[in-house]
Amino acid sequence: MSRGFTRLLTRGIGSVLTLGVGIGLGIVIGQGLAPTHATTLSFDEAARLYADLDGETRPLVDGGTALAKVARLTSPAVVHIQSRRKDSRGGSVEETGSGVIMRHEAVDGAIVVTNRHVIAGSAALADISVGLSDGRTVIPVRTWEDAASDIAVLQLKDPNVPPAAWGDSEALDIGHFVLALGSPFGLSQSVTLGIVSAKGRRSLELGSDSGVLNKDFIQTDAAINPGNSGGPLVDLRGRVIGINTAIASNSGGNEGIGFSIPSNLARRVVDQLVTHGRVNRSFLGVKLDPDFNPETARRFNLDRVRGARVVLVYDNTPAAKARLQRDDVILRFGEIDVQDENHLINLVSLTPVGKRIDLKVYRDGRMMTLRVELADRASLAEK
Known part of the structure; x- marks a missing residue:
């Protein structure tokens, strides 16, 4: 079965999330399955194990605390984007993705960096809405798009939100921990953890990507799903080192192979767009x-x-x-x-x-x- 490279848009959520009994678990409760009994502990043994764990798990706890700080620092800058466009029959199609708030010296207010395919086809600014982490929804005052890199920039009036900071994607090594932030399946402010699986992935066919010229992706196993498009990939210093854009999947969902545009490429494109209105190549x-x-x-x-x-x-x-x-x-x-x-x-x-x-x-x-x-x-x- 051929593997497809899927851009990460979500069209509706109702048909995707289903609540049910025992979905995907294959669990059957009935006769013939004897319960498993835990070993009985004395009060003194329980107290000793708690004390042991306090010391032995300290590095893991400290690592988790650091990850929580990264998420707390960067999450406020992550936005949920909804866009509307006309389909081939003249109807309206709504798509969702993610983005990250940044600052640029040439722009008053703030900018949102996202994927072009998140907003492609939107006829007017009013067709694009940006959901902020505090629940507010704003409309961009201007947009820039670059098909050759699949990067788009939205200008916002000052949203009064701490922006994220760029990191150096060239400093990444395979095995470095990264966090992916965004709105998978419309579930905003989601954070997943993984590592850099590979760098320099260039031989990808991203569906109808005939206009994409600059292909040079970071591969990660951080869980990335439809709706994550345009969200940031962040290093352990809380710096944006990639813009999530696609997954390799037979099912359309996460299989541990996601791709992000390196921050050094994205940053250059963003700078050219807001400074010159286009990317000089x-x-x-x-x-x-x-x-x-x-x-x-x-x-x-x-x-x-x-x-x-x-x-x-x-x-x-x-x-x-x-x-x-x-x-x-x-x-x-x-x-x-x-x-x-x-x-x-x-x-x-x-x-x-x-x-x-x-x-x-x-x-x-x-x-x-x-x-x-x-x-x-x-x-x-x-x-």
């Missing part, structure tokens, strides 16, 4: 091989699959001017080793327009360095 001017595999790597005498293979160089582009050629394998971009084609796309698009970068290229069995001056991706639409 660079481009190289090549078509890359999406199926660069071990067999192809051996054909090129590479020791393993690495880098990004060029299959086409477009005329009058930075790549053409730098004399890149078909079948060149780009192994390094500046000082960064290129892992695959999506990694290179991210590196190029998030580098300032006009910057000159040295490319380490493998061609015909030898290494060479080519210098390229990156151009504005927006110029492609003008041609």
Whole structure:
């Protein structure tokens, strides 16, 4: 059975949560099942065990206390978002997601960072409502959207709520503890705990994501479900290190494989949106091989699959001017080793327009360095 990558929207909750007797537990109470008796303890033995646990569990208790502080610090900045849009039949569809309140020096009041797909299709600001942690509901005064990263920003009049703080997603290591906050199934102010399972997940097909250019996800096993879209992934210092956006699931629910947009990518996109109204992205001017595999790597005498293979160089582009050629394998971009084609796309698009970068290229069995001056991706639409 193929595994789907699901964006985390919730359309209604009534059909999702069902109360019943013994649901999912498979428990049968009846004859033939003898009760299990606990060992009888004396008063002195019970007192001794309580004393032992007070000491032996102290590290766990201290860890739980720290997690509670992280949740208390960040939860007030987490919001519940409802949006309405027209469906293909002209009817109205309501979807819900999450977001996190941040500050930006270029914006009066506060901003909410969320996923674009949470509010996509909303025709007016009045179609978007933001539920604050204290129960208030507000309407944004402005929105910005970036389809290429699936990030959206909502501007609020000063909500009088302590904002969350950005963290450094590059400082994350696999195994670090993280908390996911949001509104799974519409249940606002939910917090789950997990670890960073992987970094640099780029080969994801997120449903109808043809416009998503920047794919570079943190993978976590913190429980993430429909409705968590746009909510923050937080480290143990209470810093936002990701924006939750998708899950890998056969059922549509949590299976321990969730994905978040790294904070360093999200923060750059947010800054560009609120400062310039759009994200300035660079481009190289090549078509890359999406199926660069071990067999192809051996054909090129590479020791393993690495880098990004060029299959086409477009005329009058930075790549053409730098004399890149078909079948060149780009192994390094500046000082960064290129892992695959999506990694290179991210590196190029998030580098300032006009910057000159040295490319380490493998061609015909030898290494060479080519210098390229990156151009504005927006110029492609003008041609």
